[in-house]
Amino acid sequence: MTEIPSIPSVLLELIAKYLQQKNITNLQLNELSKQYAHQQRMPLHKWSQLLEDIYQQHPVPVMGYYIGELVEPHHIHIMGYLALSSPDLYGFLNSFKNFQLILQNSAAFSITHTADQFCMCWTPVTEKNSQLTNEVLISGILNTIRKILHRPDIKAAKIEFSAVTPADPTPYPEIYGCPVSFDADALRLWLPNEILQYPIPSSDPHLKKILDQQAEALLKSIPNPDTFLKDLQLLIVHMLKAGEPSAEHIARQLNLSLRSFYRKLSGYQLQYSDLVKSIRLELAKTYLTSSELSLTEIAFLLGYAEQSAFSRAFKQWENMSPSDYRKNHLA
Structure with a gap:
């Protein structure tokens, strides 16, 4: 396509x-x-x-x-x-x-x-x-x-x-x-x-590692991403900070009808809810293992109103709490 x-x-x-x-x-x-x-x-x-x-x-x-x-x-x-x-x-x-x-x-x-x-x-x-x-x-x-x-x-x-x-x-x-x-x-x-x-005076290895991994997460959250899917991922990540991004809102931002939006996703054998979950999981893992962000801050970045909601979702994904995941990775 x-x-x-x-x-x-x-x-x-x-x-x-x-x-x-x-x-x-x-x-x-x-x-x-x-x-x-x-x-x-x-x-x-x-x-x-x-x-x-x-x-x-x-x-x-x-x-x-x-x-x-x-x-x-x-x-x-x-x-x-x-x-x-x-x-x-x-x-x-x-x-x-x-x-x-x-x-x-x-x-x-x-x-x-x-x-x-x-x-x-x-x-x-x-x-x-x-x-x-x-x-x-x-x-x-x-x-x-x-x-x-x-x-x-x-x-x-x-x-x-x-x-x-x-x-x-x-x-x-x-x-x-x-x-x-x-x-x-x-x-x-x-x-x-x-x-x-030539050195870059504003170099920040810690920040670059986080940015690299976030960019990788965007690419890896779906198989063989192309331009449409990359644009969609970036839009979801951007809108997560404001809460749960609805398919209707996303479709409107992409200048598509909701029916056309779903038809495009179907062509890639993807469900919208699964895509949002996949992006959230990849970003959650990145934030937990590559930053010092608190669980509350991570929950906010992923579009959750409360830390408890994020913790429950993460436990369903990984069968462990976000804190345990962070401890295990650091260990």
Whole structure:
């Protein structure tokens, strides 16, 4: 089953910030912001259309570069916090490679190395992104790397865009500070190997371990998760903090009718209640064994009104209390 290519809807904040700096109003942005205010993701084609609309309204060479410069870690969800807590860039890129499917489904991601450079590569799995979309992505990645390393001087060694050559390609090398080419079979960002070992000042091994295991829990709670199921998992985890997430509410957030939602789950031979239980169990085990959270705090994170309700549910799952499970694991 192929899902519609999508991106985190929080990225609309970048557009809003950019337009605010330029003192520009855009009706399409206002409409999309209202439409996706309570949804985790938005279709990639609507993002591309919005960028094109803004460019037509306010043509600036390499506009996507300036929008991508505004990226903050929270725009890439758990990956942003993994970046800040990783020991060095190499450690973060390993996490990014393992979990980036949680963030996007429009391209396959890989990392390759030569003697003195490494390459972050996005190979299209459906259709090529627009040039503006790629500009935002490359600029956003570069800006994230500079911010987490506290090294604003880092520059790309080379960039290969997969879109067709623009009418005027001359501004690109000057703006990006490196050789830039077009019409490639994939989008590639080349960087010097030496930065892989640069330490991340905000590194927090304890926090990174928790985040890694939480991301793993999201992936392992259901077999062979794809984009729809990953989006569903992230939405359930997000909504658990507010209590028991109903199927009706989840379906609405995913822009599906309840009937279509159940039909999708049936296609994966899954029951909604079993899925919520599975996610809760994986997260409960992660919190109990990899954090110092109290049982009350864990119960809250898992959507229980009281610790006793969480303890009863956990005992039914594992035939032991949460406290005993924690003690056994630590022992």
